[in-house]
Amino acid sequence: MKVPFSWLREYCDPGLTAEEVAELLSMRAVEVERVSRFGAPSTDGLVIGRVLEAEKHPNADRLKVCQVDTGDGERTIVCGAPNVAAGQTVMVALPGAQLPGGIKLRKAKLRGVESNGMILSEAELEIGDDADGIAVLATDGAGPEPGTPLADVLTVSDEVLELDLNPNRSDCLGVWGVAREVHAITGAPLAAPPWEADAEPAGEVPVDELASVRVEVPELCPRFTARAFTEVRMGPSPLWLKARLMAAGQRPISNVVDITNYVMLLVGQPLHAFDLDRVPGGELIVRRARDGERVTTLDGAERELDTDTVVVADRERASAIAGIMGGEVSEVSEGTTRVLLEAATWNGVNILRSSNRLGLRTEASARFEKQLHPELAMRGQRLASRLLVELA
Numbered sequence: 001m002k003v004p005f006s007w008l009r010e011y012c013d014p015g016l017t018a019e020e021v022a023e024l025l026s027m028r029a030v031e032v033e034r035v036s037r038f039g040a041p042s043t044d045g046l047v048i049g050r051v052l053e054a055e056k057h058p059n060a061d062r063l064k065v066c067q068v069d070t071g072d073g074e075r076t077i078v079c080g081a082p083n084v085a086a087g088q089t090v091m092v093a094l095p096g097a098q099l100p101g102g103i104k105l106r107k108a109k110l111r112g113v114e115s116n117g118m119i120l121s122e123a124e125l126e127i128g129d130d131a132d133g134i135a136v137l138a139t140d141g142a143g144p145e146p147g148t149p150l151a152d153v154l155t156v157s158d159e160v161l162e163l164d165l166n167p168n169r170s171d172c173l174g175v176w177g178v179a180r181e182v183h184a185i186t187g188a189p190l191a192a193p194p195w196e197a198d199a200e201p202a203g204e205v206p207v208d209e210l211a212s213v214r215v216e217v218p219e220l221c222p223r224f225t226a227r228a229f230t231e232v233r234m235g236p237s238p239l240w241l242k243a244r245l246m247a248a249g250q251r252p253i254s255n256v257v258d259i260t261n262y263v264m265l266l267v268g269q270p271l272h273a274f275d276l277d278r279v280p281g282g283e284l285i286v287r288r289a290r291d292g293e294r295v296t297t298l299d300g301a302e303r304e305l306d307t308d309t310v311v312v313a314d315r316e317r318a319s320a321i322a323g324i325m326g327g328e329v330s331e332v333s334e335g336t337t338r339v340l341l342e343a344a345t346w347n348g349v350n351i352l353r354s355s356n357r358l359g360l361r362t363e364a365s366a367r368f369e370k371q372l373h374p375e376l377a378m379r380g381q382r383l384a385s386r387l388l389v390e391l392a
Contacts, residue, residue, distance in 0.1 A: 001163040003178050004038065004247035006155050007266075011179035014188035018159035021182060029181040030172050031164045038158045038247040039126050043151040045097030045105070047071060048137070048144045049119065051088045054079070059111040066119065068092060071147015078108075078115035083133035089143030091120040091135055091150055100126045125156050127243035128252055135239060155243045170370035174268030194266055195378075199385035203230055211282040211340050220310050221286045221322065223345040223374040225381050228276060232256065232339050232392050234332065241391070250363075256332050256339060259387045261363075269343055269372065269380030270364035272312075272320060274330040276338035284340070285313045286322065293318055297325045297360070309354045310346065323351040323368040324360055341388070343380040345372055 005018045014021065022032035040046060049068045057063035057078065064084055066077045070092050077092070084090075094117050097105045108115050122128030122135040137143045137153070144153050151157065163172065171177040176194060183190040201207075210228040215221050235255055236242075241262060242252040250261050260271040276282060289295075289305035295318040296302045303321070305311065310322035320326040323346035332339060348371030355365040 002249045003161040005159040011191045012182045014186040040157045045094040046150040048148040049092035069146040075116040078110040081134040089138040093118045195383045198382040199389045216287040220347045229339040263384045269376040274340040276340045278330045343377040345374040
C-alpha cells in the first residue's frame, strides 16, 4: 500500500517528517518498508506561467517561440508541443529546476533562438501519462497568477510511505485508515471523514426505472449497492486527481474510472462503474457462474469460470467477476453517458479462492479477500457520488 504523505497530512498532520511518521507507524501499528520519492526531486524553479504569445519558429516547422509571463517578467521559451497557444495557464520549469530522473534544466538555444525555461507536459513531471502536449491548467488568462509556485497548485513532489500490511489490517488499505492510526499514536487532530457529505439526487426519473439489482447468493454477497448517473461527460481527470493516483501507484484512465480508484485508495472500498446503456434492461444479477461460463475481463483476457465463482451478470451474460475484475461487455468508454456505480461487499474466503483459481489478483481482490465491513460500501458510494457529480 502506497500512501502519499501530502494526502495523509490532509486528514491528520502531526507536524512530523515522513521518516518520523514512518518510524512511529512501524513501532506502533503497521510496518513501513520504505519512504520513497514521487515526482520532481525539488519544487524549486517550478512555477505557474501564462503564455502571452506563441509564434511559429523562424527556422523549424514544429517549434513555436513563446513569450511567457512567469511572474518575474516575460521570458522566451521555445516549445515543441502542438497544443501550445496564447492565453494558456501552464506549468513552467525555470533554468536550474530539477525534473524527475535527475535532469537539471538549463538555458538552451534551439535552432538559433534562446529558450529560457520549459513549458511542461504532465508526463515530464510524472503526474500523469499524457506526453502528447503541454498540460493546460486554464485558458483565456484564467487560473492561478503567473509566478505562483507550482507546489501551491499541484502535488508535483511528494514522499510516499510504502506499507507492508498484515492480513488483519484491512482498515489500513486506505489513506483514511492510516490517518486514523497516526491520530491514535500522536493525538494530532483527525479531519472529518471524507464520506461525511453525500450528493443529492437530482434526476427527474425514479431510479427503479433506470436500474435494478437482484442478489441470488446473499451468503456470498452480504451487501450490494448501486446508484445511477445520467448526463455523464467522460474525459480526462483534472491534474490534481491524476497526480494523486500516480503518487499512489495507479495509472490515470478517465474521470469516472479514476474516481473509483481514488475512492478505493482513500476509503479502502473498491467500486466498479458499469456503462448503464450496455446493461440490458438496466438489471444486474448477482449469481454463481455457470460451470464453464466465459467472460472477457477488462484486461482483454477471456476467462473460464466455475460454479464457485460469483459474477455480476446482466440478463444475457456475466458482466463482471465479482470482487475481482469488471468485464469488457459493460466497460465505461469515451461514449458513455450513463453510469451505474456499484459498491458491494463480498465473502472474503470466496474471493480469495476464486482469485487463486483464476490466477488473477487485483487491487480489489486484495481488499475483498480480507473481508471488508459492509458499512464501507455506502461510505464509498457517498464519496464517489460527490466526485462524479463534481467531475463528470
